[in-house]
Amino acid sequence: MSELISALLAAGLEPATDPDVLAAHSVDHAGLVPAGRAAALVRARSTAEVSAAVAVCAELAVPVVPQGARTGLAGAATAVDGALLLDVSGMDRILEVDPVDRLAVVQPGVLNAAISQAAKESGLRYSPDPGSWQISTIGGNIATAAGGMCCVKYGTTPEYVLGLEVVLASGEVMRCGRRTAKGVAGYDLVRLFCGSEGTLGIITEATVKLSPVPAQRLTLAAVFATTADAGRAVTAIMAAGKQPSLLELIDNVHLRALEALRPMGLPTEAAALLLVAADTDPEAELIAIEALCAGAGATEVYRATDAEEADALLESRRNAYHAMEKLGTVLVDDVAVPRARLAEALDGVQAAAARHGVAIGVIAHAGDGNLHPNIIVHPEDPASLAAGRAAFDEILEMALAMGGTITGEHGVGMLKRDWLAREVDPVNLAVQRRLKAALDPLGILNPGKVLA
Amino acid sequence: MSELISALLAAGLEPATDPDVLAAHSVDHAGLVPAGRAAALVRARSTAEVSAAVAVCAELAVPVVPQGARTGLAGAATAVDGALLLDVSGMDRILEVDPVDRLAVVQPGVLNAAISQAAKESGLRYSPDPGSWQISTIGGNIATAAGGMCCVKYGTTPEYVLGLEVVLASGEVMRCGRRTAKGVAGYDLVRLFCGSEGTLGIITEATVKLSPVPAQRLTLAAVFATTADAGRAVTAIMAAGKQPSLLELIDNVHLRALEALRPMGLPTEAAALLLVAADTDPEAELIAIEALCAGAGATEVYRATDAEEADALLESRRNAYHAMEKLGTVLVDDVAVPRARLAEALDGVQAAAARHGVAIGVIAHAGDGNLHPNIIVHPEDPASLAAGRAAFDEILEMALAMGGTITGEHGVGMLKRDWLAREVDPVNLAVQRRLKAALDPLGILNPGKVLA
Secondary structure (H helix, E strand, O other): OOOOHHHHHHOOOOOOOOOHHHHHHOOOOOOOOOOOOOOOEEEEOOHHHHHHHHHHHHHHHOOOOEOOOOOOOOOOOOOOOOOOOEEEOOOOEEEEEEEEOEEEEEOOOOOOHHHHHHHHHHHHOOOOOOOOOOEHEEEEHHHHHOOOOOHHHHHHHHHEEEEEEEEEEOOOOOEEEEEOOOOOOOOOOOHHHHOOOOOOOEEEEEEEEEEEEOOOOOOEEEEEOOOOHHHHHHHHHHHOOOOOOEEEEEEHHHHHHHHHHHHOOOOOOOOOOEEEEEEEOOOHHHHHHHHHHHOOOOOOOEEEOOHHHHHHHHHHHHHHHHHHOOEEEEOOOOOOOOHHHHHHHHHHHHHHHHOOOOOOOEEHHHOOOOOEEEEEEEEOOOOHHHHHHHHHHHHHHHHOOHHHHHHOOOOOOOOHHHHHHOOOOHHHHHHHHHHHHOOOOOOOOOOOOOOO | OOOHHHHHOOOOOOOOOOOOHHHOOOOOOOOOOOOOOOOOOOOOOHHHHHHHHHHHHHHHHHEEEEEOOOOOOOOOOOOOOOOOEEEOOOOEEEEEEEOOOOOOEEOOOOHHHHHHHHHHHOOHHHHHHHHOOOOOOOHHHOOOOOOOOOOOHHHOHHHHHEEEEEEOOOOOEEEEOOOOOOOOOOHHHHHHHHOOOOOOOOEEEEEEEEEEEOOOOOEEEEEOHHHHHHHHHHHHHHOOOOOOOOOHHHOOOHHHHHHHHHOOOOOOOOOOEEEEEEEHHHHHHHHHHEEEEEHOOEEEEEOOHHHHHHHHHHHHOOHHHHHHHHHHHEEEEOOOOOHHHHHHHHHHHHOOOOOOOOEEEEEEEEHOEEEEEEEEEOOOOOHHHHHHHHHHHHHHHHHHHOOOOOOOOOOOOOHHHHHHHHOOOHHHHHHHHHHHHHHHHOOEEOOOOOOO
């Protein structure tokens, strides 16, 4: 029995070492990221167990890879050689919902959707809505600073995190943040852990903000013959001070894939479809947005007549990824550019697709300038994989050249760690390394993620 | 000539050493905080000058105290012995307003109010509105993570900071954050600098988020005979999912002081006045809030009939501090408690006032559970000062006992640095010290602020 296993058993933990179990737990939803060979898996059921496991790893200098539902798209939860996989998805209790302070206290393994479900009877919801909201955990959402469709109006996950309990690299347990609406006592440790992908500490409890459920939401779809027209519509909507609660774009490749998956009358000849929802004074807001879309050259604007129809429209957006999976293996890219350059970015992606001979469909959180180019590859064909990877990199390059970012919401993980130095300046990178060293001097927490 | 002065001159800077000038620049708006004796003052006009000044100080291990308008209330800008005062208030240019990406790029010395002024023609504003908004700088707002009246709906300063340029303790210049609506490349350095009160770096440029100006705002005032009734109203408003854009409380002591300053018919016998504004579907929102206030026992609810009358009501709130200054020197306290405990906190403050024989008036950002007990002292009388200080401490103690914080929005500075260890756990405090050491190994950046 290895030293690690003995020590974990001695600490009262129950490590799994079955190779099939380890293999199944060694990857997340990222493509292109090779998994290492883990040494063991511990399914923690309490903060004390997380603390004990990390303390063992600190003692033996063994890497720890924290895991939730492993729905991440950047390889942050991917195994590295010799690591302990520390799965907190079993810590899945909602500890409290407070309707006056509008907060919930939850364990890290609680599913995103479960929080809104629990808050519903108080007329509240947990706003952030990553695409994975029904299957991803709040711990992972926080660790990756997850985005979603509502961000254009409601912001991203970190804005909804008030307080955290974190197990540090030493195994010590720390609380940070607050329960009050405001509080500025000391450095903002909460935000430092948000998006740190398990490299600075492991989240074992979170206090998250809840918000009133909007009374009504109305939805429209606008069809555009060119990406330029669609881009102009987005720019017009944002420059006019409109506040859509959702502003999504589905490109031609996705429209065709969706229609092939399940015919529903989508405009398969269009360059792009914009989906727009509004939930504040929505009737007036959508009338204004409809006019702005028409002014930008929309060939058709279609208002959902009821909630069911609106849901069907949004469902097509949520199915976009699955529709593309019918075409091959999907490499999901994620970049953000200044809003005004959306059309240029869409065209740039198709130029890259043509140049490398790969199919790429783009869905975009258009209101945020956040594009997800979904690149189709056939992994059994090395040439296809190489072409997909080249297009992937070219898209990152393009986003940086436009003053954008290599990741709008999926994170760096292993997938883009070599790209981080292309985005931030050397002084910034050195500061990031100093923070990592200050909090994890042995480098045992999720090594090789975020920082190369 | 001292070594510091020679080195600053050699670096092309123009240090001031006149004792009167230094004395005038050695304090901010905090009471109770003794200023040290500064060695020199540099009024920086560019990032290069800030960098050069800090590099000199790093070389000579001289403390640097960054300063803006020195309107802070916690002594974060107060001089320490031998320090270089580094005033960036002269860096006051608005570099860009982008209406599509809804952002402004500004130098740190730009006044808060000037940003909204510049954004006005685009139909946008910079939302955060600390009480000092007309006289405080954005650099100071960010460095203190400033709050304000709109936070109950719109959040605090850090939520509006997209990117920063920062001069580090070495004099190196770093950029962090982004211009895009979303972005998660690496650790959230922006938020680490927000609220760090110049102890981790000096902000030399900021990219801040702008928001559409609400179309209409309506205001009401509700009068309560008891603090319990006022507290019940706040709880009812928040539990009902209402989203007031402002929810302020003025207590009896302040009502009387305001009426004494300028008679305007305020209810001087009331225990508390609530001021409530709404700017989303405001007519319906205020009708609902009015009913909730009445249900909680309001003796009178008064709707402002026009914008002018609404402004007059809010002006009384903004004058609350000045009205108290007529009664003596004001020690401004700042705590936040869970919303549901607002009435209990108000009563606790008055119990402390009675116990120590000092007058204390409370104004509160009631919707945030954020109280500002304004304690009247007469500094020429040591007994009065001691009593005021004892009440001040007792209020912090009370907030912590309620699960609240020692500072809702004013910050720690020198004023509350000894209290930080009472709020956060030892592991948290150790992490804060490690971050400080990682970014400022010589400890030259604003020493003695935030951390004791």
